[in-house]
Amino acid sequence: MKFNIHKEDQYSILSPEGEKLDSAAAPDMKSNIIYLSNANQEGHLIIDLSKVNFADSSGLSSLLLANRIYRDTDRTLVLCSLHERIKKLIEISQLTSAFIIKADRAEAELHILENTSQDDI
Numbered sequence: 284m285k286f287n288i289h290k291e292d293q294y295s296i297l298s299p300e301g302e303k304l305d306s307a308a309a310p311d312m313k314s315n316i317i318y319l320s321n322a323n324q325e326g327h328l329i330i331d332l333s334k335v336n337f338a339d340s341s342g343l344s345s346l347l348l349a350n351r352i353y354r355d356t357d358r359t360l361v362l363c364s365l366h367e368r369i370k371k372l373i374e375i376s377q378l379t380s381a382f383i384i385k386a387d388r389a390e391a392e393l394h395i396l397e398n399t400s401q402d403d404i
Contacts, residue, residue: 284311295328304335305341316352328360331363335366346382361383363385363386
């Protein structure tokens with residue numbers, strides 16, 4: 284799967300370009316998450332899932348990895364633009380409270396900017 288990465292001063296945006304976040308795509312997703320975490324060790328992460336309409340347990344595992352990395356380093360992870368199927372997977376897995384989920388990229392960016400101070404940079 285191809286990924287689009289956009290970097291800002293305070294955060295990065297990771298956007299999978301494929302429709303499926305499954306066992307074939309999850310290893311690449313995890314690699315990109317680890318890369319972004321290490322490349323900007325103080326920056327936050329937005330994962331824009333607008334093009335993804337299916338995820339399985341492997342895809343969910345990659346999102347949980349991102350959640351753990353960013354939570355454990357006092358950074359913010361925001362998921363945005365989730366397809367209804369992805370929302371249902373997160374709900375069924377009882378992980379709704381584990382993630383910050385916003386409707387779209389603009390809301391995700393606003394959340395990061397409003398909830399981080401200049402001291403965090």
